[in-house]
Amino acid sequence: MFFRDNEVNLQELANRIRDKQIVPFFGAGISADIFPVWRRYLLDLIEPGDRKVQAWVESELNSEDCDYESILQKLLTEYHRKFYDETQKIFSTRKISGERLRQAVWEFPRLFQGPMITTNLDQVLEWVYRSSNLPVTVGLAGETGFIRDKMIASDLCLWKIHGDIEKTDTWVLTKKQYDSLYSNNKFVDLFHVFLENKMLLFIGASLKSDKVVALLKALYEKNYHICHYAILNAPDNEDEFIEEQKRLWSLGIKPIWYTVKNQDHSEFDRLIFELTRRVGCRFRESYLPVGVSARLADNVRREKELELISDRLKASGFAVLTGAEGVGKTQLALSYACEISQEDVIFLSCASKENFQQSLYDFLRKSGNFMEIFIKHGDAD
Numbered sequence: 001m002f003f004r005d006n007e008v009n010l011q012e013l014a015n016r017i018r019d020k021q022i023v024p025f026f027g028a029g030i031s032a033d034i035f036p037v038w039r040r041y042l043l044d045l046i047e048p049g050d051r052k053v054q055a056w057v058e059s060e061l062n063s064e065d066c067d068y069e070s071i072l073q074k075l076l077t078e079y080h081r082k083f084y085d086e087t088q089k090i091f092s093t094r095k096i097s098g099e100r101l102r103q104a105v106w107e108f109p110r111l112f113q114g115p116m117i118t119t120n121l122d123q124v125l126e127w128v129y130r131s132s133n134l135p136v137t138v139g140l141a142g143e144t145g146f147i148r149d150k151m152i153a154s155d156l157c158l159w160k161i162h163g164d165i166e167k168t169d170t171w172v173l174t175k176k177q178y179d180s181l182y183s184n185n186k187f188v189d190l191f192h193v194f195l196e197n198k199m200l201l202f203i204g205a206s207l208k209s210d211k212v213v214a215l216l217k218a219l220y221e222k223n224y225h226i227c228h229y230a231i232l233n234a235p236d237n238e239d240e241f242i243e244e245q246k247r248l249w250s251l252g253i254k255p256i257w258y259t260v261k262n263q264d265h266s267e268f269d270r271l272i273f274e275l276t277r278r279v280g281c282r283f284r285e286s287y288l289p290v291g292v293s294a295r296l297a298d299n300v301r302r303e304k305e306l307e308l309i310s311d312r313l314k315a316s317g318f319a320v321l322t323g324a325e326g327v328g329k330t331q332l333a334l335s336y337a338c339e340i341s342q343e344d345v346i347f348l349s350c351a352s353k354e355n356f357q358q359s360l361y362d363f364l365r366k367s368g369n370f371m372e373i374f375i376k377h378g379d380a381d
Contacts, residue, residue, distance in 0.1 A: 003234065003257040010256055010271070013229050014278035016199060017111055020154060022229070023198040024108070026118040026125060027205025034100050035091050035122050038068050045075050045086055053078055073174040084168050091165045093123045098131065102265070104272035109134050110281040114154045115147075117194065119205070119212075121165040121173075125158055140170045141181055144190045151194070161187075182211045195219045195226065202230035202253070213251065220252035228253045231271060233260050302332060309336050 016022050028037050036044055039061060046054050053075070060071050076083045098106075101124070108125070109132035116136075118125060129136040137157045139147040150157040161181070163170035172181050181187060194200065196219065207213060207230060220226050230248065234257040235241045248255050258267035309332070312319040321329040334347070348359040 005254070006256055009229065009254045010275060011278060012254070013201065013256065014275055016229075017201075017275070017279050020114060021199050022112070022201050023114070023151075023194055024112050024116050025200045025202045025205060026108075026116065026120060027202065028120055029204025029206070030102070030105055030108075031120055031122050031124045032204070033102050034095055034097075034124065041090060042068065042071055042075070044090055045072075045079070045083065047079065047082070050078075067175070069173070069175040069178050073176060076174050087121075087171075087173075088165055088168070091122045093127065093165065096122075096124055096127045101128070102269060104269040106132070107272050107276045110276050111279060113156050115151045115157055115159065115194075115198070117159045117161060117200070119162040119172075119209075120160070121163055121171065123165060129156075138164065140164060140167070141172065141184075141187055142170075144186045148190060148193070151198075161191075178211055182215075188215065191215055192219060195228075196223070200228040202228070202232075205230070207232070207248065207251070207253070216251040216253070220250070224252070226252045229256065230254075231256045231258065231268070233258060233265075233268075302328075302335070305332055306336055309333075 013022070028035070035041075042057055042061065046057060056074070057071060060066060079086070105124070105128055109129050113134065116125070126136055126138060134156065137150065137155070139150065139157060139159050140163060141159075141161045147157065147159045160170075162172035172178055192215070195215070205212075216228070228251070230253050232248075232255050235244055245255060256271065258265075258271050260267070309319045309321075321333060323329055348356060350356045350359075
């Protein structure tokens with residue numbers, strides 16, 4: 001399926017991120033490699049052997065008007081203390097590890113160093129930012145004064161509007177909890193401040209939540225100049241895709257689409273990597289010799305070769321690119337590094353020992369970590 005507006009919307013978004021006009025709104029999708037999304041979470045809450053509740057939950061999940069919050073309200077009524085204990089077990093921070101996270105998640109600290117919003121109970125974002133040496137200040141839904149001050153100052157902060165896994169009294173999961181939060185005038189007013197003064201970028205959020213959608217729709221109907229962005233998985237059916245696109249437009253949202261095939265979300269990763277490249281926070285000139293960084297601007301796709309590199313690296317940890325001069329070996333290597341790296345890429349030429357020595361010397365000098373290097377004649381190349 002061809003996404004006609006993707007290129008324009010992606011470049012617009014990159015420009016706005018660079019100008020610090022974007023507040024990211026993170027949904028459960030960014031944590032889905034570690035923690036369950038709604039349907040799996042609901043099923044995991046059911047006590048083993050409780051066939052009555054199991055049958056009811058499955059029936060509700062399969063209904064056309066499935067209401068997750070109402071199902072959770074019922075499960076809380078059924079299980080009481082066990083509901084809280086099991087939820088904390090399911091979303092335990094101890095489960096988080098760098099190996100299990102999507103590679104694209106590591107790009108967020110590069111892209112966003114101001115106010116952020118999430119509906120996630122888990123602590124994936126805090127963990128990633130802390131691991132990137134950028135500890136983030138966290139505020140909860142009721143801490144509107146604190147969040148307002150942070151937003152005005154454009155400080156790095158995370159507004160967890162549906163609570164934190166370690167603080168059960170802050171959770172917004174059940175119908176009663178949702179109704180209470182979204183009828184709170186202070187919270188709604190502050191959310192409108194975000195919507196009116198900043199552009200939101202929805203990442204990992206389906207934008208199907210009635211409460212958040214209602215806020216977006218109400219404000220957009222008052223001000224048709226409001227604009228937000230969303231990175232979303234496109235429906236496979238073309239008719240459904242057109243209808244979903246129109247629904248998003250009616251909320252003031254410009255969608256940037258990607259496709260998923262056989263549960264493979266690698267297109268999402270590529271979109272995020274491309275976004276960070278366009279913003280200019282992924283690769284730094286000081287890490288790339290003169291002339292090499294220019295090759296990153298070339299957007300030639302060589303999917304088969306990239307897949308071969310990935311397969312070889314997974315099998316042995318090494319991949320050697322060979323071929324005649326000028327066929328694009330360097331560009332191919334840079335393209336692969338651009339897509340999979342979690343840190344800046346360091347390009348060192350190894351055409352000869354002397355050439356490598358000079359490249360390493362230049363890199364250390366430019367990066368501010370200069371030190372003497374002694375390479376004795378006779379060492380292995």
